[in-house]
Amino acid sequence: MAKKPIVEIDCIEVWRQISNYLDNEVDPDLRAVMASHFKDCAHCSAILDGTRNVVRLVGDGRSFEIPAGVSRRLYAKLDDHLATRRPKKRNS
Amino acid sequence: MATARVQPEVEADLIERVRCGEHEAFYELVRPHERGIYMAALSILNNDADAEEVVQEAILKAFKAIGKFRGEAKFSTWIFQITINEARMKLRKDRRHLYDSLDESRRGEDEGDYIPRDFADWREIPSEALESTRLREALKKALDSLAPKYRQVLVLRDIEHLNIAETAKLMGITEATVKTRLLRARLMMRDALAPGFDGAWRKGREYEKVRPF
Numbered sequence: 001m002a003k004k005p006i007v008e009i010d011c012i013e014v015w016r017q018i019s020n021y022l023d024n025e026v027d028p029d030l031r032a033v034m035a036s037h038f039k040d041c042a043h044c045s046a047i048l049d050g051t052r053n054v055v056r057l058v059g060d061g062r063s064f065e066i067p068a069g070v071s072r073r074l075y076a077k078l079d080d081h082l083a084t085r086r087p088k089k090r091n092s
Numbered sequence: 093m094a095t096a097r098v099q100p101e102v103e104a105d106l107i108e109r110v111r112c113g114e115h116e117a118f119y120e121l122v123r124p125h126e127r128g129i130y131m132a133a134l135s136i137l138n139n140d141a142d143a144e145e146v147v148q149e150a151i152l153k154a155f156k157a158i159g160k161f162r163g164e165a166k167f168s169t170w171i172f173q174i175t176i177n178e179a180r181m182k183l184r185k186d187r188r189h190l191y192d193s194l195d196e197s198r199r200g201e202d203e204g205d206y207i208p209r210d211f212a213d214w215r216e217i218p219s220e221a222l223e224s225t226r227l228r229e230a231l232k233k234a235l236d237s238l239a240p241k242y243r244q245v246l247v248l249r250d251i252e253h254l255n256i257a258e259t260a261k262l263m264g265i266t267e268a269t270v271k272t273r274l275l276r277a278r279l280m281m282r283d284a285l286a287p288g289f290d291g292a293w294r295k296g297r298e299y300e301k302v303r304p305f
Contacts, residue, residue: 015208045214059251063222078151
């Protein structure tokens with residue numbers, strides 16, 4: 001049985017691809033090589049875990065809010081604008 | 093609260109209702125996107141008052157132009173584009189683009205690899221920690237610390253969950269550039285947040301720092 005060639009990847013190349021890895025944007029071969037690297041490299045595991053965590057946090061709807069008042073003033077502005085217009089009926 | 097995504101058919105119905113004169117339907121169209129377009133404007137202008145002004149202008153423009161919206165693109169993409177265009181016009185009007193890296197045609201992407209600064213053993217920050225103002229403030233501060241082009245791509249991709257193609261189109265860059273900027277943005281966010289994590293967010297944990305080679 002033929003031996004599978006051992007493919008190594010250095011940390012710098014892992015960091016270059018780590019964002020794509022998280023988004024499933026790397027091809028299967030590269031994915032396998034990186035997965036193997038993460039098993040053996042504590043530094044890169046730490047980068048992966050931290051990046052994944054940060055992506056999850058910023059993507060959570062609670063993380064960033066529209067400031068109080070901005071929403072209210074936005075709709076007030078729209079109200080003002082609509083008040084100056086008469087609804088038009090389109091002929092279908 | 094996470095922005096609720098409206099089904100396309102519901103949106104299409106709302107758009108038609110607005111066109112037929114039921115203007116109140118426009119509020120329902122805009123509401124799911126108000127945070128997103130505000131974040132997008134803020135990522136370009138980095139100023140709350142300017143972002144608010146731009147969002148108001150964008151919404152009014154969108155309302156006036158709703159008859160021209162043909163549905164080839166998603167409504168969200170359309171309203172994001174209007175907002176981003178307004179924000180860029182404001183930058184140009186204020187001549188701030190001279191001091192910003194927004195005009196990417198003058199600058200290459202070739203800034204070399206981003207080398208992470210911190211290799212501390214990572215401890216998961218649970219989403220529940222977002223209930224704490226402190227974490228939300230830390231996230232905002234980290235986001236504000238990014239250069240505009242990295243902040244913008246993070247807002248569109250990771251905060252507003254637009255896909256790579258949508259992000260590329262809105263920013264006027266290639267998909268490859270979206271990916272390289274997103275990489276940098278994410279790694280910088282991680283570094284900006286790392287010093288606070290161990291010990292700050294979980295009790296009884298010694299902060300472990302490992303220096304890179």
